[in-house]
Amino acid sequence: MNASYHLEEITHWYGERQVLSVAQLQIRSGEILALVGPSGAGKSTLLRLLNFLEWPTGGRLYFGDHLVTPALSLEQKRRVVGVFQRPGLLHRSVVANIGYGVQLRGRVPDPSLLQQWLDRLGLGPLAQQAAAKLSAGEGQRVALARALIIQPDVLLLDEPTANLDPYNVGLIEQIVREEQAQRKMTVVWVTHDLFQARRVAHRVALMVGGQIVEVGEREAFFNRPQSEVAAAFLRGELVYG
Amino acid sequence: METLIQATGEAIRLLFRFDAELRGILALTLQVTGGALFLAVLLGVPVGAWMGLRNRVPLAGCLLPLIYTGMGLPPVVVGLFVYLFLSNQGILGDLRWLFTPRAMILAQTIIALPLVIGLTLTAVQAVDPAVRLQVQSLGATRWQLTWAVLSEARQGMLAAIVAAFGSIISEVGAVMLVGGNIEGQTRVLTTAIVLETRKGNFALALALGIILLSLAFITNWALYRWQGVKR
Numbered sequence: 001m002n003a004s005y006h007l008e009e010i011t012h013w014y015g016e017r018q019v020l021s022v023a024q025l026q027i028r029s030g031e032i033l034a035l036v037g038p039s040g041a042g043k044s045t046l047l048r049l050l051n052f053l054e055w056p057t058g059g060r061l062y063f064g065d066h067l068v069t070p071a072l073s074l075e076q077k078r079r080v081v082g083v084f085q086r087p088g089l090l091h092r093s094v095v096a097n098i099g100y101g102v103q104l105r106g107r108v109p110d111p112s113l114l115q116q117w118l119d120r121l122g123l124g125p126l127a128q129q130a131a132a133k134l135s136a137g138e139g140q141r142v143a144l145a146r147a148l149i150i151q152p153d154v155l156l157l158d159e160p161t162a163n164l165d166p167y168n169v170g171l172i173e174q175i176v177r178e179e180q181a182q183r184k185m186t187v188v189w190v191t192h193d194l195f196q197a198r199r200v201a202h203r204v205a206l207m208v209g210g211q212i213v214e215v216g217e218r219e220a221f222f223n224r225p226q227s228e229v230a231a232a233f234l235r236g237e238l239v240y241g
Numbered sequence: 242m243e244t245l246i247q248a249t250g251e252a253i254r255l256l257f258r259f260d261a262e263l264r265g266i267l268a269l270t271l272q273v274t275g276g277a278l279f280l281a282v283l284l285g286v287p288v289g290a291w292m293g294l295r296n297r298v299p300l301a302g303c304l305l306p307l308i309y310t311g312m313g314l315p316p317v318v319v320g321l322f323v324y325l326f327l328s329n330q331g332i333l334g335d336l337r338w339l340f341t342p343r344a345m346i347l348a349q350t351i352i353a354l355p356l357v358i359g360l361t362l363t364a365v366q367a368v369d370p371a372v373r374l375q376v377q378s379l380g381a382t383r384w385q386l387t388w389a390v391l392s393e394a395r396q397g398m399l400a401a402i403v404a405a406f407g408s409i410i411s412e413v414g415a416v417m418l419v420g421g422n423i424e425g426q427t428r429v430l431t432t433a434i435v436l437e438t439r440k441g442n443f444a445l446a447l448a449l450g451i452i453l454l455s456l457a458f459i460t461n462w463a464l465y466r467w468q469g470v471k472r
Contacts, residue, residue, distance in 0.1 A: 088375030
């Protein structure tokens with residue numbers, strides 16, 4: 001299977017503070033990789049690097065065959081889309097928000113496609129409503145539709161279901177899994193919820209103190225952790241780097 | 242109380258007559274305030290937006306306190322400085338702008354500019370960082386990101402323009418000093434109100450006051466409506 005991302009000796013610093021030190025990580029094309037770990041482990045920072053929102057301080061990050069540098073082409077950058085814990089909706093209608101990413105690419109959103117996404121995420125009756133008036137769950141569904149309508153090759157999810165009710169969590173997980181299975185899209189899903197990681201992921205990576213301490217197939221990761229740190233994390237013990 | 246009632250009746254009659262003098266004062270007020278607002282927006286919105294879009298404002302330590310001080314500039318002090326610059330001995334004396342509408346526009350632009358810059362800067366900085374992050378993540382170019390942030394800040398930027406308009410339409414100190422309140426040339430609503438009150442022409446002063454208030458209300462109402470439509 002082709003690597004969607006390949007990380008070698010990646011380091012990342014904020015001023016004097018080192019926040020990432022990833023010796024090696026492969027993210028396979030067409031997989032759902034859950035990134036778990038305690039708060040402050042560097043999961044969101046890693047996601048920002050994968051989203052080309054920041055550039056690693058050291059090491060090599062490959063996206064497919066492309067070495068990631070600030071000179072990475074817009075075409076490559078646009079193959080990747082993120083959905084974050086806060087949906088970051090624009091002061092526009094729901095339907096305008098969903099079509100926004102398409103507009104950024106210089107195209108007019110196809111009305112039938114918009115309607116399809118509105119219906120699929122249960123947003124049909126809210127299409128013309130101001131996005132600012134949506135509930136948290138509705139807002140996050142809009143953010144997901146806005147990302148998926150673009151048909152990205154890579155979807156990066158940074159705790160998109162944190163603080164949502166079970167209905168919205170279930171719907172978002174279902175849509176992501178359906179799309180991933182249908183289009184073989186690569187998904188990196190940052191979550192604090194180990195049950196969610198177990199429900200959605202093909203593989204799981206544990207980050208602690210800016211490092212990847214264990215990566216494994218889902219069942220192997222949960223049933224036979226290789227490291228003491230991973231075993232402690234799965235037992236619910238806090239793990240600090 | 243009786244004087245007020247009589248004056249109000251007379252003011253209403255004057256408003257209905259809407260004679261040449263009244264029309265002239267109103268036209269000059271709109272010209273001066275409109276001109277100053279146009280210049281302040283033309284200069285202030287790009288500067289404020291540029292500063293707001295940057296993660297770090299250059300010389301922020303002294304620039305921002307200067308802008309915030311400028312937002313509370315006493316108009317009469319601005320008028321005094323503009324007077325000194327434009328007077329025959331001043332460095333801009335050769336322009337011969339003193340006691341002309343140009344001097345009044347200059348003074349009012351200086352009053353409005355820090356307001357427009359400061360409030361635009363605040364509006365742009367207040368845009369939710371989650372929106373910036375999401376727009377970037379969706380693959381926006383630098384210009385698309387800038388446009389998205391400014392578009393999100395539009396209500397705050399409109400408030401900046403409304404605040405600047407309110408501060409200069411009602412301002413009297415600076416325009417009195419640099420304009421001289423010359424009949425038919427530099428007399429605007431506020432300076433005319435001061436003059437007519439001093440002369441005891443309360444009816445005319447009140448009529449001018451009603452026009453000034455109406456003008457401010459209509460402008461703010463129109464901007465509010467536009468803001469509502471955009472929202």
